[in-house]
Amino acid sequence: MKKGYPGLLSIILLLTFVLAACSGGGDGTSRSSGASGSAAANLTEAGTYPIVKEKTTLKVMVRGNPLVEDFETNEFTKWYEEKTNVHIEWEVVPEQSLQEKLNLVLAGGDYPDVILGLNVPPSQQMIYGSEGTFIALNDLIEKYGVQTKKLFADKPEVKKAITAPDGSIYSLPEINECYHCSMNQKMWIYKPWLDKLGLDVPTTTGEFYDVLMAFKTRDPNGNGKADEVPLSITNQAWGSPIDAYLMNSFIYNPMYGDTKHLFVKDGKLDVAYNKPEWKEGLRYLNKLYEDGLLTSESFTQDNNQLIQLGENPDTVLLGASTGGTTAAFTQLLGDSGRWAEYVTVPPLEGPAGVRYAPNDPAILVPGTFIITDKAENPEVAFRWADGLYEYEHTLRSNYGRPDTEWREAEADELGINGEPAKWAEVEPFGKVQNVHWAQTGPSLRSNEFRLSAVAKEDNDLEVILYNETKNNYEPYKPTDVSSVPPLFMTNEQATESADLAKTINDYVDEMMARFVLGDADLDKDWDTYVKTLDNMNLGRLIEIYQEAYSAMQ
Known part of the structure; x- marks a missing residue:
């Protein structure tokens, strides 16, 4: 009996290993551990696409958006999946019960890989970050954050704003620099x-x-x-x-x-x-x-x-x-x-x-993207979010398809600030649709980006607000107090x-x-x-x- 026991244990361990090696997502996608060699081998070079060679699934809890019909069938969702090779299983939380739902799932432990667009406040980030529920992103940023590091280099105030007192970064923000909003x-x-x-x-x-x-x-x-x-x-x-x-x-x-x-x-x-x-x-x-x-x-x-x-x-x-x-x-x-x-x-x-x-010193929406300790592929999750800061991806996720909802500017077109424009809205923002995410999740809408939109006509609201702010409020921004x-x-x-x-x-x-x-x-x-x-x-x-x-x- 004693001689046979190690053999039985070996069989059990072997079966466990085989079952684990064969397991994956129900749709045939990989959900292997981000720390394993096989997961690392599945990743492509940082900053390139697709993100993974073998399709990988992320479970994402997202804030419901009244301007988005269906995140699962959304045109940008499908386009970004094809580009990244990352499939998303969505759990949509109604806006009315947002904080209640978040508190319940965090307390009960039934939370997904990623929390997207819930704008988790800094205090809550620190609570769940310190206990390990939200993973610190510092090492991921250093290793894979091609777009995030560019953002930090251009706007160091962003890094400062999202860094907790202990030095940890628990979330990525949505950047929305609105010039006229900053002096409202x-x-x-x-x-x-x-x-x-x-x-x-x-x-x-x-x-x-x-x-x-x-x-x-x-x-x-x-x-x-x-x-x-x-x-x-x-x-x-x-x-x-x-x-x-x-x-x-x-x-x-x-x-x-x-x-x-x-x-x-x-x-x-x-x-x-x-x-x-x-x-x-x-x-x-x-x-x-x-x-x-x-x-x-x-x-x-x-x-x-x-x-x-x-x-x-x-x-x-x-x-x-x-x-x-x-x-x-x-x-x-x-x-x-x-x-x-x-x-x-x-x-x-x-x-x-x-x-x-x-x-207003705030140029960002904090707590927009968080990776939890349930994520088996934190590297994939981070790279998926990092890519959303890219110029074209920001246009697609917030405005829609090129030459349909937005287009590149003509050579002689001027932007809101009177400088040469870079892009133009074709369809006005604010309608219920299913082609973009309507300002959900990380994106990089800097002042430069927003003001480079083509000025539509003399009574363009954005032009009016820009000029009124530039001429009448900018000169009176305080220098002795903030x-x-x-x-x-x-x-x-x-x-x-x-x-x-x-x-x-x-x-x-x-x-x-x-x-x-x-x-x-x-x-x-x-x-x-x-x-x-x-x-x-x-x-x-x-x-x-x-x-x-x-x-x-």
Whole structure:
């Protein structure tokens, strides 16, 4: 019995080896371990196609996209599979249950090889990266990252932004540098009214007040009624909150991401809303309201309600409003054409000479591509994602097929920035289709890429936004203070700061409305307001942000 046992064990081990060697994907594709010699032999040279000699399958969880009919049958999916020799088994997660689904699969261990387009936040990357669920990509980037290393060389700020404090890179981003988006806290004013009244675009807070008063009292729409609304705002549109533009004539007030109102000066983080300059900004807003120039609805109305005012069918009623584009208060590209009759007002110079155009430091969507420890072929998964940064692949994955949805530019065509163009949209983006991924997953849409698109005509929205930003906001980007970049936080930091920030920001918004509308008195109630912020542990919130910021320097 003892002599026979080693022989039986050998047979069992041999059978196990044979079964393992014969196993593969159900569709005949390989799922061999990335660490094995056979998997390495299956890879082609980095930067070449196909990626693998024998077709390999990856299991990918992807965010559902309302503009994509079916990722499995999508034209770009099929084209990229043919080019890479990598087949994708898709698991599509509805946008509405995105975070819930991700939390469930990570907690339960039933997650795929790759997580795509779920925009996993840095705090979650650190949690699951430190325990090995998300694999660090550093070695893969060094060995196979042909396009990723080019990206890092051209834009070192990208590498810095996605590197955790421990030096690990757990995800690849989607790059979407949008020039006009980077300075989206804009004011728009109705140019025909200025022309009719013989007024210039205002340049100071005093001039702005005078223009609004002229809109209110001089009947610029010419209907003989005092029905003009000088200034009305919605807090719910992109770049539009009431303090997003006007407060920057008093103190730097960026409104980007989770760190709104927070700024960096000389390496130290601080907030705008407890400073004497903020108080003076509130005093100015209160004067606009008290004199009938700013509507009370500016604190409560939604985007659609403001658009109804902006698109009033009988006559123009709205003199000015805020937003990243005129879509905040008009029907963008609508038949009335009213959206194109508003022009931007440069940052207004305040009483103390302050005038800032806040700049958004984020040029990427973090957590777009993650490889998990379930991946048997992490090298294949990484190379598949690395290739998506290529110029043609970015065009195909975001816009569609060459000469159908996009084309190469003609020699005499100019881009949005007035330089020679490189490519042109044939079909407008935004329709439900099944030929591209509609901005899902890694891609490299740099400023250079976006601005090299052919300018369609004089009223091309992208051209308008580029010129308004270049001429009226670029000159006022701050040099002495800056916005806070996206921060990597530990789970504890992220949880504590989220709770504190919600409580504090809700209170700031509430008191801003009360001070502006006169429900609270600036002179009598300001000190109580500041003390309440201190009691809400504002100091601790700033401390957490400072710790995270300093760890990334």
